[in-house]
Structures are given as structure tokens and as C-alpha cells.
Amino acid sequence: MNNFTKAGSGYKCFSTFIPPYVLDSMAKAGIKEAKSTIIQSQYFRENRAENSKKMGLLGAVVPAGRAYVQVFDSQNTQDFQKELKRDQEKKPTPTGDEAVDLTYDYVSKDRDCLKNELNRNSLDNNGMDLICNVHYGENYGNAFWYNGQITLGDGDGEIFTNFAKSLDVIAHELGHGIVENTAKLVYQDQSGALNEHFADVFGTVITQWVENHDADHADWLIGDEIMGADLYGEALRCMSEPGTAYDNKLLGKDPQPAHMKNIYTGTGDNGGVHINSGIMNKAFYLTAVEIETNQAARIWYNALLNLWPTANFKEAFGEIVKAAQILAKNNSVDRDAPQRVRAAFREVGLS
Structure with missing residues (x-):
């Protein structure tokens, strides 16, 4: 199935960090996590229009152009922007939830690197807010970029750990946001x-x-x-x-x-x-x-x-x-x- 949808002048990319052929190999090996992740990803694709609507309408209102970082807890559901846990202005204090706090810190460092090294103001070069969802799905063994935000699963702790633990995973997914706001490279x-x-x-x-x-x-x-x-x-x-x-x-x-x-x-x-x-x-x-x-x-x-x-x-x-x-x-x-x-x-x- 193609992982992109037409979106105005370009494409909205639904890019998962773990490639489909890796999940297929794991599923053939009898790994329950892989089967569950495939099913949950399929659910997302089949309900993409509704998910896009949710992702665009939910969440706290943050002043535009400030490159604020927001981290939401999906609470192991497939909901986006379910509960705001960290916000640069309203909730800057660490929560004690490792996934929330690591994501907040890593995304903030990502934004700072773009500014300091490439003189880029957030992903769109216009200070767009950086929205993140953690604890997505049940033992969801993947991470993805879609509709202007990143979403991270917890993994099962045996095959994959929480995806929020990896700075390069988070920076990779945010990188898709930069591509979407520049060349809009078709995902094919x-x-x-x-x-x-x-x-x-x-x-x-x-x-x-x-x-x-x-x-x-x-x-x-x-x-x-x-x-x-x-x-x-x-x-x-x-x-x-x-x-x-x-x-x-x-x-x-x-x-x-x-x-x-x-x-x-x-x-x-x-x-x-x-x-x-x-x-x-x-x-x-x-x-x-x-x-x-x-x-x-x-x-x-x-x-x-x-x-x-x-x-x-x-x-x-x-x-x-x-x-x-x-x-x-x-x-x-x-x-x-x-x-x-x-x-x-x-x-x-x-x-």
C-alpha cells in the first residue's frame, strides 16, 4: 500500500521508522508485537482521513511562530493529542514519565540544532510548533511522521524498546517534516x-x-x-x-x-x-x-x-x-x- 496521500501542492507522507519488510520478517518468526504493529498501522491507514481531522483539530492552542514543543500522551490508545503532558509555556516541568520527558528534551535539541547549524526556524522555517504523541497504541513497535506531528510507540521491551529513547529516531521522523516542507519528495x-x-x-x-x-x-x-x-x-x-x-x-x-x-x-x-x-x-x-x-x-x-x-x-x-x-x-x-x-x-x- 502506498504510504502517501495527495495534500495540496505536495504529499503528506505516512512514514514508519520500522520498514514493512522487517515487520513481515518478525511476523513470520511468530513475534506477536510485529503482528499487532502491522494491524495497528493498517487501522491508521484505513482511517487516515478521520485521523487527519483529529490531528488537525485537537490539542492546546499555542501562539504560532514560536517553535514550541508539545508532548501528548496517547495513553496506549490510537488517539492523537489525547492529554497534554509537556508544553514549553504552560507545562515546562519534567513529569517523571521517561517517554514524555525524553521526547520533549530530544525535540527541543533537534529544533536548536536546526537553528544553530542550518539557520532554520523549526521544520517549516517559520516557527511551526513541534507536536509529539507518545505511548501510542498497545506495545506499538514503530514510530511515524504524519500530518505535522511525530508519533512514538512503546515497543514490547523485548524486541524494541520505547521509541522515545532514541534521539536519531526522533530526529529522523522530524526530518520527514523538513522534507515535507521543502522538496515534498513523493514517497515512492x-x-x-x-x-x-x-x-x-x-x-x-x-x-x-x-x-x-x-x-x-x-x-x-x-x-x-x-x-x-x-x-x-x-x-x-x-x-x-x-x-x-x-x-x-x-x-x-x-x-x-x-x-x-x-x-x-x-x-x-x-x-x-x-x-x-x-x-x-x-x-x-x-x-x-x-x-x-x-x-x-x-x-x-x-x-x-x-x-x-x-x-x-x-x-x-x-x-x-x-x-x-x-x-x-x-x-x-x-x-x-x-x-x-x-x-x-x-x-x-x-x-
Whole structure:
């Protein structure tokens, strides 16, 4: 089923952090959590119109343009904005609920990183409020971005822990919000893989900024913090070595390619949106280790601002090179950044 809906001039993306092929593998292995998550996600899709109405109408009224952070407790239902727990103005005090407080802190740091590193005022660059739902569903083993807010499940504690524990998961989902407010990349085939790729870029860039890591000391893993006891040491994606994030009887084997010669051409996963993002992720990693993550982030971000909904990998590569040239000329990145970018893309089969 396609995970996007027409929304005015672009698309509203319903992007789940755990890919469908991973949930299918878990379901085949008899994991009840996976079956429950699939059912709850299906319920969301089938009731998307009603959910959109709820997500747009509920919640506390907050002055526009302030990039306020709000965290709501779904109380293990599939309701959105059910009970306001943290609010930057009205309820700034920690609650003692780990999911609520971690989400509030991580989203606040995400907003601050965007402002300090990219001079971006929230996800829409106009101070939009950052709305979050935690404790969604019953043992819901996923997280998603939809209709201007992120939603996080608790997991079952064995396979996946609470998704609020992962800064890069939260930054990844908010990254989809940036894509939705810029290029509006259609969530299908290569444009969809670019959507996932840019969300991963924001995930790792913000995590490295918060943890004060450079490219050489970052782990380049996405989603390793949500792995429960049964999956300790695994992750959902590895940007430095796509295809190596996991290999076990529960999740299956990581199918991400690191080179265009191995690109997935099937119809699953909306044409490989989670799978093929590994190729672009590898190119970003290779660039970052040469010129540092903060410079690579500036280049990719400026390229994103000039992309369009149906852009493919080759077109994105072209815009990334152009962004590197402009920023190098303005002394915003190293002078040799364009050559470093081209070399990175050659290594993944794009030139």
C-alpha cells in the first residue's frame, strides 16, 4: 500500500521508522508485537482521513511562530493529542514519565540544532510548533511522521524498546517534516528513497551535534537505541556500511545496497524507499568523513531546498554538487568540497 496521500501542492507522507519488510520478517518468526504493529498501522491507514481531522483539530492552542514543543500522551490508545503532558509555556516541568520527558528534551535539541547549524526556524522555517504523541497504541513497535506531528510507540521491551529513547529516531521522523516542507519528495521509488535518506541525514547530523561527535567518532547507526534485549547490538540502518545493520532470525538480513549496481527494483517497500536509501546514505558518509559532518550537512540541506517531488538519485546528485560549488565559493565549506562530493558519489556508482 502506498504510504502517501495527495495534500495540496505536495504529499503528506505516512512514514514508519520500522520498514514493512522487517515487520513481515518478525511476523513470520511468530513475534506477536510485529503482528499487532502491522494491524495497528493498517487501522491508521484505513482511517487516515478521520485521523487527519483529529490531528488537525485537537490539542492546546499555542501562539504560532514560536517553535514550541508539545508532548501528548496517547495513553496506549490510537488517539492523537489525547492529554497534554509537556508544553514549553504552560507545562515546562519534567513529569517523571521517561517517554514524555525524553521526547520533549530530544525535540527541543533537534529544533536548536536546526537553528544553530542550518539557520532554520523549526521544520517549516517559520516557527511551526513541534507536536509529539507518545505511548501510542498497545506495545506499538514503530514510530511515524504524519500530518505535522511525530508519533512514538512503546515497543514490547523485548524486541524494541520505547521509541522515545532514541534521539536519531526522533530526529529522523522530524526530518520527514523538513522534507515535507521543502522538496515534498513523493514517497515512492527513488524520490521516496531520497525522502528516507534525507531523514536519516537529519537523524545522524542532529545526533552528532547533540553528542558533540565528529564524523570519525560517530557510530553512523540509525535506530540502535531502540533494540531490546533480544536484538542487542543491532540497528535498523548503518550509514557507513549499508547492508550490515542487522542479520538475525527475527529481523532477517539488512537488504540495503551501498552501490547502484545492487539497487532494488522490486515493488515492495513502496519501490524500495527504505532499502535504496542506503546508496545515498553511503555517499553522505563518505563525504562527511572527508570534510566533516557539519559541512556535509550544509551541502545536503541546501541541495534539498532546490529539489522537487519526483527527483531521482542522479538529479539529487547534481543538486548536491551545485550546492557544494556555491557554498565553497562563499567560503561556507572547504574549497575542495565539490571534488570530495563527486568522489563520494563515484564510489556508490553515480557520476
